[in-house]
Amino acid sequence: MLSDTTGCWTPVALSADLPAGTVMPARTPAGSIALWRSDTGRTSASADRCPHRGMRLSHGFVRGEALNCIYHGWSYGQTGSCVRIPAHPGLTPPESIRVATYAVEEADGVIWVAVGQPSAETPRFEGxxxxxxxxxxxxxxxxxxxxxxxxxxxxxxxxxxxxxxxxxxxxxxxxxxxxxxxxxxxxxxxxxxxxxxxxxxxxxxxxxxxxx
CATH class of the missing domain: 3.30.70 (Alpha-Beta Plaits)
Incomplete structure (x- = not known):
């Protein structure tokens, strides 16, 4: 089955269950992820741990085009890089502070996530x-x-x-x-x-x- 191997697509959620500006937990063969949709409707999948203190990012919140940790508010963009640290508002976070991200596709109302390089296109269920x-x-x-x-x-x-x-x-x-x-x-x-x-x-x- 596709979701059993790295590089294959896993159907983690339905599009209708992830409105704009929300985050939810989901699972892949590699473990839990934070699945989120930005305020403009872009869907992303991130590792479910903040690199700062290990809090689950799926417990966080979305603001604009970033996912924010609920603990200290560290913000991560769709590429996984840290874009803001509230305790240091004048600091540009170093590139080394980032979370892993995964490929995401939506097709026919289903959200698919791949861990690793996808080996094929997402399945389609037309009709x-x-x-x-x-x-x-x-x-x-x-x-x-x-x-x-x-x-x-x-x-x-x-x-x-x-x-x-x-x-x-x-x-x-x-x-x-x-x-x-x-x-x-x-x-x-x-x-x-x-x-x-x-x-x-x-x-x-x-x-x-x-x-x-």
């Missing part, structure tokens, strides 16, 4: 639109066993009326993005949401029993 994301406390194998289907190399599980985009997490958890046909009506959306919840319960039950 599909995101509905919601939820976390299954179950492995991909348990989800596949519950669904009676195998995910594609892109992590897409094709079911009768919905598609599930799977992103493995730590501790036998899987982030699942529910996708629907763009032509779906409100009743289809309700049915798909209920079907995803039912599959989650079944997969988690299999995981607890150690069947998958």
């Amino acid at each position: 599909l639109t995101p509905l919601r994301s939820l976390t299954f406390r179950a492995s991909v194998a348990a989800i596949e066993a519950s669904a009676g289907a195998k995910a594609t190399a892109e992590g897409l599980l094709n079911l009768q009326k919905l598609r599930l985009l799977l992103a493995p997490q730590d501790d036998d958890q899987t982030l699942v993005h529910v996708l629907l046909q763009e032509s779906s009506d409100p009743s289809d959306r309700i049915s798909a949401s209920r079907a995803a919840d039912a599959l989650r319960r079944l997969a988690e039950d299999l995981q607890r029993k150690g069947i998958a």
